[in-house]
Amino acid sequence: MYLRLLVILVIVFLHGHVSIIMASDPDPIQDFCIPNPKFGSIKTLAHLSILPCKNSSEATTDDFVFSGLKSSGNFTETGLSTIPVNPTVFPGLNTLGMSFVRADLKVGAINPPHFHPRATEITYVVQGSVYSGFVDSSNRVFARVIEQGEVMVFPRGLMHFQMNVGKKPAMVFGSFNSQNPGSQKIPSAIFGSGIDVELLEKAFGLSPKQIGTMRRRFDPKTLK
Structure with a gap:
């Protein structure tokens, strides 16, 4: 029983540390790397x-x-x-x-x-x-x-x-x-990405006309 508990704790410990390692940029293996x-x-x-x-x-x-x-x-x-x-x-x-x-x-x-x-x-x-x-x-x-x-x-x-x-x-x-x-801007992600109109209507309580207005405003082709 104690061995099983120890194994579980080790797995949890390693999982947490691996997640932390994978969640950041990899460590460099030299002082610097100027692209050739x-x-x-x-x-x-x-x-x-x-x-x-x-x-x-x-x-x-x-x-x-x-x-x-x-x-x-x-x-x-x-x-x-x-x-x-x-x-x-x-x-x-x-x-x-x-x-x-x-x-x-x-x-x-x-x-x-x-x-x-x-x-x-x-x-x-x-x-x-x-x-x-x-x-x-x-x-x-x-x-x-x-x-x-x-x-x-x-x-x-x-x-x-x-x-x-x-x-x-x-x-x-x-x-x-x-x-x-x-970087992902919330307005552009919602109204400028092509999400189905019906879903947006139900999610935000907007009419198709209002959604059309928002889409034109946040269309990535027109944003500068």
Whole structure:
């Protein structure tokens, strides 16, 4: 009986640890891995696992410096600008298990509810006042206004959001514990993905006309 109990405990222990290991980016097996341009350039994150590293003796300081965050990017109709930084634009991050983003919000602008399936995010407010928060799996909301110099964490896989509630433009930096955190915006996932209209009618109590309006608004072909 005791042996059986011991075996069960060992299985539970190993299952928990294997799940933790598999849930994060793999550990690097060298100091760094700058993709070798001789084998092609990084176009999408899907290519990262098949591009060989260039010889470490050929690495330069420039491989580990990124200068693309000096100004904001293009703004969406919601007043949001984001510049994601991952190995596709900053090869020095490859295999290091991290990435980050600069986000600028005009006055009153929002970062719509979304989540990152593969990473926890830590957000630092560089300037402004940003109403930020997330919703846990029991639908409890954790939200407050965070000011310049403050930090908030969004646990992996949980829906979170931001809104500039200040009188000036806001800027935040987000850091992820994955080089490919993924991002799925809730409105676009629901109304811009082609889910059956009848299901949406029953789920949200909307008419076909209202759903059509929402679909046109969140159609990925028209979103910028």
